[in-house]
Amino acid sequence: MHIDRDIKLDFRDVLIRPKRSALPSRAEVDIHREFAFKHSQRRYRGIPIIAANMDTVGTFEMALALAPFDLSVALHKHYGVDELVRFFGALKSKSSAFYSMGITKGDREKFERVVQRAGKAVEYVCIDVANGYTESFVKFVEKLRQAHPKITIMAGKVVTGEMTEELILCGVDIVKVGIGPGSVCTTRSMTGVGYPQLSAVIECADAAHGLDGRICADGGCAAPGDIAKAFGGGADFVMLGGMLAGHAECAGRIVKKAGKQYQRFYGMSSRTAMEKYAGGVAHYRAAEGKEILVEYRGPVAGTVKEILGGVRSACTYVGARQLRELTKRTTFVRVRGEANDVFGKS
Ligand code: 5GP
Numbered sequence: 001m002h003i004d005r006d007i008k009l010d011f012r013d014v015l016i017r018p019k020r021s022a023l024p025s026r027a028e029v030d031i032h033r034e035f036a037f038k039h040s041q042r043r044y045r046g047i048p049i050i051a052a053n054m055d056t057v058g059t060f061e062m063a064l065a066l067a068p069f070d071l072s073v074a075l076h077k078h079y080g081v082d083e084l085v086r087f088f089g090a091l092k093s094k095s096s097a098f099y100s101m102g103i104t105k106g107d108r109e110k111f112e113r114v115v116q117r118a119g120k121a122v123e124y125v126c127i128d129v130a131n132g133y134t135e136s137f138v139k140f141v142e143k144l145r146q147a148h149p150k151i152t153i154m155a156g157k158v159v160t161g162e163m164t165e166e167l168i169l170c171g172v173d174i175v176k177v178g179i180g181p182g183s184v185c186t187t188r189s190m191t192g193v194g195y196p197q198l199s200a201v202i203e204c205a206d207a208a209h210g211l212d213g214r215i216c217a218d219g220g221c222a223a224p225g226d227i228a229k230a231f232g233g234g235a236d237f238v239m240l241g242g243m244l245a246g247h248a249e250c251a252g253r254i255v256k257k258a259g260k261q262y263q264r265f266y267g268m269s270s271r272t273a274m275e276k277y278a279g280g281v282a283h284y285r286a287a288e289g290k291e292i293l294v295e296y297r298g299p300v301a302g303t304v305k306e307i308l309g310g311v312r313s314a315c316t317y318v319g320a321r322q323l324r325e326l327t328k329r330t331t332f333v334r335v336r337g338e339a340n341d342v343f344g345k346s
Contacts, residue, residue: 007334008199010181011226014332021319029315031308031323032070035236037173038212039145040152042123046070046096047308048323049227050216052241053077053100053126055273056265060087061249065300067096069308074098074126074154074239076268078277081113088118098126098154103140115148127155128176130187130269130288133163138170145171154216154237159195161207168213174237175213177204181220183242184267187288198233198332205234205327224310231311231323232330240307241265246294247303254296266291 023029035044051062053074060083063073075084077100084099091097099114099122101107115122127144129137132155141155155167156176164175180187180194188194197220208215216237217230223243230238244250245265252264266272267289274281281287297303311323318329 008196009202009332009334010196011198011220011222011229013196013334013336014198014229015335016225016229016232016314016318017331017333019318019329019331021316023316023319023321026309026312026316029312029321029323031311031315033236033323035214037152037214038168039171039173040123040150042150042152044152046072048072048237049307050074050098050237050239051244052218052239053098053128054241054268055276056250056252056263057241057244058100059249059251062244062247062300063087063091063097065249066304067092069301069304070096071304072096072098072124072237074100074128077101077107077128081110081117084114085117088114088121091121098124100126100128103127103129103137108140108144111144122151124152124154126176127153128157130157131179132156132158132167132176138166141167141172142170156216157218159200159204161203164204164207164213164215165211168208168211173214175204175208175215176218176239177201177215177235178218178220178239181218182267182289183219183222184265184270184290184292185219185288186267186290187269190286190288198229201230201233201235205236208236209234224307225314227307228311228314228326229332231326232314232318232332234327242294243307244300244303246297247300248298249300255293257293261296262293263296264291265294 033048047070049071051073055076058076152173154174155172159179181197201217204215214236217235218239221227227238246263255262270289271287272291320326320329
């Protein structure tokens with residue numbers, strides 16, 4: 001047994017310290033980013049916020065609603081081949097959609113069928129597993145990279161620098177970072193496993209950038225300020241589930257309760273999702289996600305404007321004219337978690 005005595009931080013443990021700024025107004029701030037990916041060599045330009053590949057949020061409708069804002073979507077993996085081919089075939093802004101998959105033989109075969117028919121329209125793929133530390137995951141990613149040198153691959157999830165480096169060396173362009181922080185995730189309580197998300201982002205970004213790779217901070221953002229903190233900590237992309245749930249573009253019935261409208265939102269490892277897609281929770285496992293009701297908020301455009309306004313304002317507070325300057329202009333002030341100091345003093 002080993003104890004890591006370093007202080008690890010979640011978003012709520014810090015605030016961003018304001019800095020002198022020559023920026024006259026928020027309107028001057030550009031929160032687009034441009035990347036040339038290490039392996040695919042493709043260029044990206046957009047606002048690097050991605051709707052999560054959850055079946056409630058990662059929908060075609062969400063992709064179409066976010067595209068005018070230059071935001072992206074990771075489509076959920078339960079769409080059928082025909083509808084995916086139609087969607088990718090009609091896609092105008094190619095940066096707005098990631099094809100998502102797991103690592104089974106069936107996932108790979110389905111992907112090949114879609115790519116064969118949709119051709120070059122599938123530019124981005126998201127390979128998503130709960131635990132990115134397995135050999136089978138690394139091998140799957142390596143093989144996909146060999147077969148598709150020109151596709152931009154996002155893959156994870158991991159939370160440590162050494163695994164981030166390994167994935168980048170295996171062909172991943174964007175490492176998905178986060179184990180346990182999600183709003184409908186119960187991994188931390190069910191397994192005791194996890195890593196405070198801001199520290200995971202800081203450490204994985206540092207590792208990735210040293211190899212010219214990128215990271216996506218996945219999970220745990222509950223407000224626009226958390227997104228700003230993720231970018232401040234070094235995230236190149238930020239993925240959102242709960243913050244985009246409860247909108248017209250989400251899948252799921254609207255439920256009325258005490259005069260208010262709600263929408264169901266659940267984890268992809270919840271009992272709800274497993275009953276929907278896998279015929280129930282297998283006898284050897286337990287659900288690691290939960291279902292909640294979120295207040296229905298209408299079209300997502302209003303929420304997106306709030307999010308972008310918050311991130312732009314954060315840039316103004318620290319004098320970052322462009323989002324890419326935010327990390328170097330960020331100083332975090334610790335505001336919680338002092339109990340951790342017990343470790344530091346010993
Ligand atoms: P949020 O933005 O809602 O805090 O987090 C979204 C992320 O939570 C997703 O992108 C995904 O990585 C993670 N997630 C989604 N469903 C589940 C689940 O059932 N269990 C766990 N452990 N994580 C989940």
